[in-house]
Each structure stands twice: as C-alpha cells, then as structure tokens.
Amino acid sequence: MSNSASNFHESRISERLEQAFSAEEFRKNGHAVVDMLADYLDLAQNGKRPQTFPGQCPEDSAKQWQDFAPTETTLEMFQKVLDDSVAVHDRRFMGHQINPPLPISSLSGLVADVLNNGMGVYEMGMPGNSMELAIAKMLGDRFGMPKSAGGFFTSGGSLGNLTAMLAARSCKSHPCNEPTQSKFAVMVSDQAHYCVERSVHIMGWGAEGIIKVPTDDQFRMRTDALGGLLAEAKSRGIQVVAVVGSVCSTSTGSYDDLESIGKFCQQNDLWFHVDAAHGGAAIFSKKYRSLLDGTKLADSIVLDFHKVLLSPAIATAVVFANSSDAYRTFSHKAEYLWANQDEEWYMLSKRTFECTKSMMALKVYSTLANDGIELLDDYVTLVHDLAKSFAAIIDQSDDFELAIQPESNILCFRYVSSENADYEPLGNDSVESGNRLNAELRQAVIDDGTFYIVQTNLRGKNYLRCTITNPFTTAETFESLLVQMRMLVVEKASSQSDG
Numbered sequence: 001m002s003n004s005a006s007n008f009h010e011s012r013i014s015e016r017l018e019q020a021f022s023a024e025e026f027r028k029n030g031h032a033v034v035d036m037l038a039d040y041l042d043l044a045q046n047g048k049r050p051q052t053f054p055g056q057c058p059e060d061s062a063k064q065w066q067d068f069a070p071t072e073t074t075l076e077m078f079q080k081v082l083d084d085s086v087a088v089h090d091r092r093f094m095g096h097q098i099n100p101p102l103p104i105s106s107l108s109g110l111v112a113d114v115l116n117n118g119m120g121v122y123e124m125g126m127p128g129n130s131m132e133l134a135i136a137k138m139l140g141d142r143f144g145m146p147k148s149a150g151g152f153f154t155s156g157g158s159l160g161n162l163t164a165m166l167a168a169r170s171c172k173s174h175p176c177n178e179p180t181q182s183k184f185a186v187m188v189s190d191q192a193h194y195c196v197e198r199s200v201h202i203m204g205w206g207a208e209g210i211i212k213v214p215t216d217d218q219f220r221m222r223t224d225a226l227g228g229l230l231a232e233a234k235s236r237g238i239q240v241v242a243v244v245g246s247v248c249s250t251s252t253g254s255y256d257d258l259e260s261i262g263k264f265c266q267q268n269d270l271w272f273h274v275d276a277a278h279g280g281a282a283i284f285s286k287k288y289r290s291l292l293d294g295t296k297l298a299d300s301i302v303l304d305f306h307k308v309l310l311s312p313a314i315a316t317a318v319v320f321a322n323s324s325d326a327y328r329t330f331s332h333k334a335e336y337l338w339a340n341q342d343e344e345w346y347m348l349s350k351r352t353f354e355c356t357k358s359m360m361a362l363k364v365y366s367t368l369a370n371d372g373i374e375l376l377d378d379y380v381t382l383v384h385d386l387a388k389s390f391a392a393i394i395d396q397s398d399d400f401e402l403a404i405q406p407e408s409n410i411l412c413f414r415y416v417s418s419e420n421a422d423y424e425p426l427g428n429d430s431v432e433s434g435n436r437l438n439a440e441l442r443q444a445v446i447d448d449g450t451f452y453i454v455q456t457n458l459r460g461k462n463y464l465r466c467t468i469t470n471p472f473t474t475a476e477t478f479e480s481l482l483v484q485m486r487m488l489v490v491e492k493a494s495s496q497s498d499g
C-alpha cells in the first residue's frame with residue numbers, strides 16, 4: 001500500500017470527535033440544559049433565588065475559571081455559570097440597561113447558534129438576511145421615515161452609532177482643496193453615551209471632532225445652543241457634519257427634542273442621527289411613543305433590541321432614511337464575497353462592519369411571530385409606568401430625593417436623610433459627604449446581593465440609578481429596596497459608633 005493511501009486511511013473522523021457531534025447526546029444534554037434554565041426562570045421570576053447579584057472579586061473569579069478540565073460534569077459547570085451570573089430575570093434586578101430576554105427569543109439564539117450561518121453574504125443566511133430587511137422596513141415605517149428607508153442589524157449600539165457616523169461623514173463631508181486641512185465634527189449633548197465620542201476618535205477627528213452641546217435642568221440637549229456652536233465651529237475652520245440626538249440619554253434617560261434637532265439639521269444641511277439605542281423602544285408603546293416625535297426627520301437611527309425590547313444581546317438595528325446611504329459607510333472590494341459593487345440588500349457585509357455575524361434578527365423575529373407587536377407595547381408601557389410609580393414613592397419619602405422626574409424607565413435618586421446623624425457622612429451636609437454616603441450605600445447593596453442597582457454622577461452629585469426592565473418588578477419590590485437601604489444606613493451608623 002502506498003504512503004498516500006495509508007494517510008488517506010488515517011484522516012478519518014476520530015471516535016471522540018464523532019461522539020462529540022452525537023445528535024443523541026445533544027438531545028439528552030439539550031433537554032437537561034433547558035430543564036435547568038426553566039428552573040432558573042421559575043426561581044428568579046418569583047424572587048426565590050437567594051441573590052440577584054452574586055458578587056465575586058475578579059481574582060477569585062479568575063481563579064475559579066482558570067482550569068479547563070473541571071472535575072464536575074458539563075451540566076454542573078453550566079449550573080455554576082448560572083449561580084455566578086447576575087440574574088436579570090430576578091425582579092430585584094434593576095441595574096444596567098439590559099432586559100431579561102423572553103424565553104422564546106433565547107431559544108431562537110440557540111437555533112441560530114446551531115445553524116451558524118455566517119450572514120455576511122446572502123447564501124450564508126437567507127432567512128436571516130430577509131428578516132433583517134423586514135424588521136428594518138417595519139422600524140422605518142414606525143419611525144415615520146420615507147418609503148426609501150431600510151437597514152440591517154449589527155453587533156450593538158456602539159458599533160451601530162459608528163456605522164451611522166461613517167455614513168454621515170461619507171455623505172456630508174466636503175473636503176476643500178486641501179483635504180489634510182479639513183476638520184470635521186459632530187455635535188452631541190454632554191449627556192450622550194460615550195460611544196459617540198469614541199466613534200469620533202476612531203474616525204480620527206480628535207478632541208475637536210466632538211462638540212458637546214450643554215443640557216438643560218432635565219439633562220436634555222439645549223437645542224437653542226446649536227446655532228451658536230455651529231457658527232463658532234465654522235469660525236475655527238471646522239465643518240460640522242452631523243448632530244446626534246440622544247433618546248434617551250444614558251444616565252438619566254432624558255429624551256432630546258428630536259423635532260428641533262431635525263429642523264436645525266435640515267436648515268443647515270447636516271446629517272441627523274438619532275441614537276435611540278435605549279429609548280427607541282418607546283416606538284412600540286402607544287402611550288409613550290410621542291417621546292420619539294421627530295424621528296421622521298432622521299437620516300439614521302440606531303435601536304438596541306437587547307435593552308428594552310426583550311431580546312438577548314446582541315441585536316441592534318441601524319435604519320437609514322435612504323437605504324442607499326448605508327452603502328456609503330464602507331466601500332471595499334472583496335472578490336471572494338461579492339461579485340460586484342452594486343447595492344444589494346441581501347449582501348449584508350457590504351454595509352456592516354462584521355463579516356461573519358450571528359443570525360441576530362431571529363431573536364426579534366421570533367418574538368414578533370410568537371407574541372405579536374402588542375406584547376412589546378404591554379412591556380415597554382409597563383416598565384415606563386413602573387419608573388413613574390417608583391418616582392412617586394421617592395417623592396413621598398423624606399429620606400430620598402429624585403434627580404429628575406423620569407421620562408423613561410431609568411430612575412436616579414439619592415439618600416438625603418439627616419437621621420442617624422451619628423453616622424459621620426450624615427452629620428455633615430457637604431456635597432462630598434453626600435456623595436460618599438450614596439457610593440457606600442450602593443456598595444453595601446451589591447455586597448449584600450439581594451438587589452442589583454447601579455450608580456451615576458450628575459453634575460458632581462452621586463446618585464443611585466435603577467433601570468426598570470423586569471416586568472415582574474413591582475412597587476413592593478422597590479419599597480423593599482428602600483427598606484433595605486435604610487437598614488444598611490442604620491447598620492453603618494451603629495458599626496461606626498461601635499468602632
């Protein structure tokens with residue numbers, strides 16, 4: 001027998017590899033994993049897990065996961081992941097801007113992961129490509145954009161905003177005769193998500209490339225300042241290319257006035273981008289969609305489905321008023337992917353940063369197909385209503401105060417009682433001591449782990465911050481958070497006087 005023949009003989013699938021692909025094993029493990037996750041959902045949604053936030057320091061966590069050959073079974077390993085992760089399905093989860101995904105949407109993630117179609121070209125994800133088109137069209141319609149609107153999905157709001165900014169640059173920058181002399185900039189509120197500034201830096205526009213528009217007492221962009229800032233930029237030789245409206249802002253959930261920004265952009269031939277990563281969800285709520293009035297004037301809009309629209313991360317739509325503009329973001333030749341440079345909606349990688357991408361639209365499509373758009377209305381309306389009722393609870397208590405009345409499902413408040421004045425930070429009403437107290441209080445809450453909340457700093461003052469995304473959270477849940485915080489202050493005060 002020749003050498004090559006024996007080599008051929010040896011290049012057969014190993015038993016181990018074949019076993020790892022066993023459909024029967026998958027069936028068995030799959031049922032067990034689904035059972036485990038269903039138990040988790042049942043406990044979490046009914047507030048029966050001991051903790052929402054299983055705090056662990058980075059060193060301990062790193063040590064626990066450094067060993068790739070754990071002694072436990074794979075199922076036990078999955079259970080450990082579950083136990084050591086934040087339970088976003090727990091009604092006491094009120095932290096960062098991420099929603100508990102709908103179970104049907106999580107299952108569609110599994111379907112997409114098993115199929116593993118790469119999505120970059122039509123042939124590698126036909127259903128997924130078509131779903132992206134359908135959802136982008138539906139969004140364009142809801143946002144009141146023209147018939148020419150269209151778009152696609154990408155990996156997160158940050159990448160979506162960069163994608164839109166690149167298109168804006170390509171469509172609106174008019175480099176003068178000496179391109180190296182051209183300076184470009186984007187105007188955005190000083191409360192915008194940091195990723196807008198990051199996009200500007202990635203585009204190489206430097207610190208001058210971002211013009212921060214001041215905000216009013218509700219943390220909304222002061223649109224009356226736009227004209228002056230534009231003239232000032234011009235006088236410094238900077239060409240403003242776009243204005244970005246934030247709906248809503250990250251810290252306080254404040255909605256910029258999109259109508260005013262849109263009109264300003266029309267009058268001054270500027271690209272109008274709407275960062276609706278979080279607040280775009282309101283478009284599905286009959287009660288709250290007027291917060292988004294003005295989206296019809298946008299050139300581009302970014303919307304995360306994993307923040308307040310019940311999808312698992314990551315599922316972000318980028319919608320352009322003129323879907324052709326999307327092809328201006330990137331123009332590269334890649335003979336191995338595309339036969340031509342034409343605008344082909346079904347060749348996604350012509351417009352997306354990603355080449356390979358997961359079939360993320362399925363996570364949204366499955367919700368719409370299974371539950372219909374009314375479910376999103378129920379949900380978005382509920383979490384906005386909840387934030388308002390929690391604000392009313394704060395308003396009625398003497399020892400906490402609100403930053404602002406919430407417009408969205410984000411609530412910022414701080415502890416301000418002067419009781420327990422033995423406790424040093426409280427005996428002193430300087431801004432620093434109030435800040436220290438609220439920072440310590442937030443730390444004490446997450447050290448305990450029953451609840452999960454976050455914090456922010458607004459104009460020099462520390463606030464406790466909740467994003468209400470869990471539909472099982474109730475006024476009682478929120479009341480018990482306040483009760484716990486009052487107890488933590490008393491504990492701190494007494495441990496200080498003991499010590």
Ligand SMILES: *Cc1c(COP(=O)(O)O)cnc(C)c1O
Nearest residue numbers: 156157158193248275277278304
């Ligand atoms: C969350 C958020 C982003 C970033 O989106 P990711 O999906 O986390 O990348 C951008 N802008 C706003 C307004 C946001 O709320």
